[in-house]
Amino acid sequence: MPTKRAWAAGTAGLVAVAVLAVAVWRLASDGGEVAVPAVAVGAVTSGAPARTAPAPTVPLEVLLLPDGDVEAIPGSVRIGLAQVSVDDASAAALGAEGVAEAAGATRYQALATVTRWVPAAAQRLADGRVRVGPLRLPAADRYLLQARGDDGLRFYSADFGAGAVPATLAPMVGAGLRIQGVSGNAGVLLRRVEGSDPSPPWQRLQAWSAPELLEAFDETPLAVADGQVLAPFAPGPVDIVLEVDGIEAERRSLTLPAGRVTGLRFDAMSQAVAAAVSIELELEFVRRGSATPIQGLRVQWLGGREPQERITDASGRVRFTGVDRQRAQPFNLIASTPAGGLPEWPELRPLRIAEEALAGTGARGERVRHRVELAPLQWLIARLPPQLHQRRPDRNSPYPIHVLQRQHGGGWTDTSADHFIPTPDGLAVSIAEAGTYRLASALSPWQVLESSPAGFGEQERQTVDVAGIRGADVTMSVRRDGRTLAGAPVQVVGPLGGLPPARLTADAGGRVRLPSTTVPWVEVEVPGSDQIRVLLDGPRALADFGTGRSQ
Template sequence: MRQALWITLAIALVSLMVWHLQDESDPSPATPVTTVAIADQPTPIHTADAMLGPYTASSVDSNPARELIRFETLLLPDGSIGASSDSVRLGLAYVSADEARTWQAWKDGGSEGAGPASYAELATVVRWLDLPAVRLADGSVRVGPITIPAADRYELQARSASPLHFYLATFSADAYPVNVNPTVAAGLRIVHQPAPDADVRVLLRRTADLDASAEWQSLMAHEAPQLLGAYDDSSVAVVPGAVLAPLPPGPLDVILEIDGIEAERLPADLRAGTITELRFDPVKQTVAQAVSVQLQLDFVVEGSGQPIPDIEVTWFGGKIDQTRTTNARGSVSFKGVDRQKIQRFNLQMPVTSDELPRWPDQRSIEFRPDAEPPANLRSRQIHKTIELRPLQWLMVRTGTLAIPKIPQRNHPFPIFVLQREQSGAWTDVAADRFIPIADGIAASLQEPGRYRLVALQAPWSLLYSTPSQTQSASGRYPVSLIPDPGRPVTITVFSAGVPLARAPVSLRGPVRGLAASAIDTDPQGQIHLNGVTESSLELEVPGYRSISADLRSASALVELSPDQESE
């Protein structure tokens, strides 16, 4: 009898402990979809539109310290089309510590400037849960009730049997959807008749009325990212009768490409829940295929015909820039080149270990492929051989002219300028490189010709090299700077007959495009120059018109005139 009593008491005690533990760990009850939520539970919100993303598993665990909540909702059908009960999942999104600090700093600063619409908007999905769901007699799908971990934001997603119906609801822990309506997308069927071997693709172009909201962007990024790319420049390959879906309802333009060439552009007005058929003209497809060629470029050294490998060739003629690297034979190929248009290319030349580079860093070329004979009419291939001339060098011995390894910040001299003789006159030309060498400096030459180098010691002091010879088997032309000690010149600056003391003066020499040298006049309004080699110099003083000073004598007098526009 006593033993039975102890057993009864023990059972009662265990039952009491189990009841106590259940009471402590019971998650917050969910609000039924047919009732009003109580104050401390999630509050139902209005019906949400729906969209969908792909289902990927995640090993990230939720925060066990947060309170659990219970959730249920209804996925409503569109006529006979309802959600698939085995496709429902819920994403748990959390705000990172860094984002939380940024949010708090933004709030502390008075929420000034652009910011998120809500704290939950900063949350990122870190885990997906498959949710239990049951199809009801009316075609709707009941999700839950189920206990879910607390999160900063939730994303509910589901598919349907229709390729145009999707579900998505985004909500927070304190406001969940009572029911979710499907978002109904549109579809597009492409009808075309190209040659059997043609590469057929389409591009999509939005119009002003097409919905480009974040929800549609999210849907397409999940369900059909290739279609989202088609709105930019990533064309989508299509077979005859292919259906493109999901797409937002509304007007858009569809571009059909045949072998990389635009064949036709047609408008389409897409309707929700409908697959719109778009037929393209076979004749225009044939024409596009006829002008599309595969272009092979063969790069060789001018004169020797030696192939040039490792050139990065960028073609600017397609929808997006395409870059290829020449192989050991110096060749690259591009498909979908319009033979009727001028095609432009940029060449990033290979780097060599020579003291003086063999090639410039970059070169640009352009030509019309139609001007080249096709290698094979049936295969529509065009080959073009391009001869590139290696860099030639003007090797300048600078003598006593010092060339600092690092130019001084406020004294950039000496400055070197390359000149080429054209029609009996010397003209400034561009040089890809100026490279110091053992006894001077080397300047790269882009084209054959007669060159010299100008060394600016100051705007008023220039040294000229001897002219180069017109022929050189090595591609290097040795020249020397001609010494010229120059002469001293004193310039006195006047304004209304009075010397202009301590005035800031900018001095510009004969070489255009170079920065002026700044010098202040002394108390007597004078500037003392040494090593003058030029016959004139342009002076600029704030508030006065610029004026040319004659430097052919040891003393120059300059009378400034006020600048009426600056007054």
């Protein structure tokens, strides 16, 4: 029997062979320019010393063609070496079975990403062409050649494998945009529309030559000044959104022609209006009743182009710029939960600042201050009876389940709570608003124990007791048209809303036992029948699904 050590060594050998097989496949897929010497495979599989072989290289010579008077800039030429990761190579090798050789190589090369850029020697010829090379490149799964034209609108881009180096390359012709008529704190966002060209070659060129344009397409405003030229764009339609002090002032649509810089003049009045409604909003958060600053509170502003988050400082303040004073502003307040003890604040609390609080004096760019008083969480401390406190949910039953209830009119309604935290004697439940509350604790749909009620106003903590189980046992007969349903699966739902049903099985006499019932009724269901309500007002109950009778 092989030892663990022998098994591990054998496995390592298999892994080495598999990795070499992947390497041979990935290099051969480039078209035969690059190969792995056969001796290398034999060396690993036989354990003999590996023989050193020269690193493979790929020859390259490309002519970059002029476009009229525009020529490539020799010093701008660069070549990216793209590799397929080991994980992707392994997956590609496993999936190559049954795929045509050319299609497999193309699909494999598409997995490669540029890991290194190298400069390439280039020379301008008398006829305006620029010759790149001749040179030899290190072996790679794919290559990406890029260069700039001398007008800022023309670029060269080629994506190729080792066996498909282009002999000549014509430029891609882009478009430019001249911003006119802007002043102050202006920025633009860009939007692709139907007919826009989002193809990878253009995105790669923008990422290289003008990454700020890509960011402006991705919701990051690009600061602009009067007369500034933005380039290169893919020719075609585009939407331009002008913001002033963070407020949208104007939205324009235009089509950018190839090889030209198009001017776009924005409206001065629209910019003035946007500047007038933009404010810096300072929010001050204090504890209600004491005006103590609340430090470390995360404040998330949801009214901007995308959510922005700040954390209150030692004075309880945060500031947001580019806030529109004409609209109510939504926020989320997020508090961290301490490792020990009871949290002081809700984990998440929505906040809305009305327009009236944002009006200020109307001065351009003014700072508007607003104080927010927050009431800390109050706590219902419930002492539970032992049979409830010691029981835990398991895979057979989700019970016990605890529900916070609030008095409303003459009854009780279920309400939410941020926290249900176990304590040595029971449970602490957070209270966010003034009112009268109680805890309802369910051991099953028919066993619900209620605490004494507690009123919350200024009182921060109230302790209540949940009474022990004092209910009576009920035996319920399950029938259909008077016929006993022996062994039938029975689903029982109680009156406390949202509780999961209990699933029971009737005995040979068609009976199910509901021990220690504390609720006035349950709803019962068996397969093939509608749910019916059964009163639990005595030691025996009947659920007849043929007649719908209960007693």
